[in-house]
């Protein structure tokens with residue numbers, strides 16, 4: 136079957152480690168289900184994998200991709216939850232110390248077929264296209280958990296989203312708006328700031344700009360480049376939720392005195408549970424909100440999508456399709 140996979144690890148030139156070609160179709164273990172992939176979306180995670188983050192050399196070749204929507208063997212339309220937990224684990228799967236994401240230990244979704252534990256399948260409603268549904272399991276689920284579980288924001292609260300153009304960031308803006316939050320966003324790029332406003336942000340600012348007032352919460356995925364601004368933008372007792380560090384994990388200053396003096400809360404966040412994915416799907420059905428898709432291309436052209444993400448030239452999600 137066709138797949139996009141890592142054949143080696145390259146911390147400095149991740150695109151050179153990507154192969155788009157043939158891999159054997161997967162066997163289906165007892166209790167698992169096969170999904171014929173109709174659409175799969177690209178995440179920054181896939182670039183990190185090619186750089187060797189979370190993917191050691193001895194697991195290669197590894198099919199990349201966390202997100203998919205497709206058909207199970209009974210012809211049901213499904214969305215794939217990418218968090219693979221220990222079967223014995225009870226409760227929130229993201230807290231299972233043995234959990235992994237698809238493409239870390241188990242072959243990923245950028246392929247004709249993927250196999251996952253049967254409980255990882257969530258019904259796909261007919262009103263979501265396969266392309267839209269394929270955006271949900273990583274970027275959109277992460278955004279949902281950041282806003283509504285970790286920050287626990289109530290309608291009317293003000294939230295700042297850093298790095299407006301990203302897959303997670305566009306989801307944060309659209310979901311936040313639909314939930315009645317006042318959403319402010321930053322971006323280095325004028326076009327992305329304009330898009331943030333179209334998506335529902337109340338105001339968009341240049342990265343690092345002084346805000347009109349301090350906010351209740353900041354959603355961070357950029358990391359070192361925006362960390363100081365995130366802390367300075369929070370009101371006393373405000374919350375920063377961080378789920379990524381694209382620009383690096385070590386900010387110049389961690390500003391510990393600001394954190395304790397203003398009693399700031401710092402909340403890490405990773406992916407989301409199957410139940411949260413189910414609720415996210417229902418939220419989209421109820422509100423009519425849909426993922427912002429930057430581009431759709433056949434899986435054969437996956438290298439082009441990876442190149443655009445590596446260049447930071449993405450506004451929303453890139454989706455790969457299969458016939």
Ligand SMILES: NC(=O)c1ccc[n+]([C@@H]2O[C@H](COP(=O)([O-])OP(=O)(O)OC[C@H]3O[C@@H](n4cnc5c(N)ncnc54)[C@H](OP(=O)(O)O)[C@@H]3O)[C@@H](O)[C@H]2O)c1
Pocket residue numbers: 177178179180183273274277297298299300301302303304321322323324327342356357360361378379380381382404405406444447449451
């Ligand atoms: N913990 C989890 O479960 C989880 C889940 C999903 C994603 N993540 C992580 O979250 C991050 C974002 O993921 P994504 O898929 O949304 O990636 P993405 O689509 O590639 O995000 C790109 C955005 O990051 C911002 N950015 C990148 N470098 C920057 C810099 N030096 N300074 C300022 N902004 C910068 C850009 O904002 P502007 O150009 O608009 O300024 C850009 O729009 C990644 O690191 C990813 O690994 C984690």
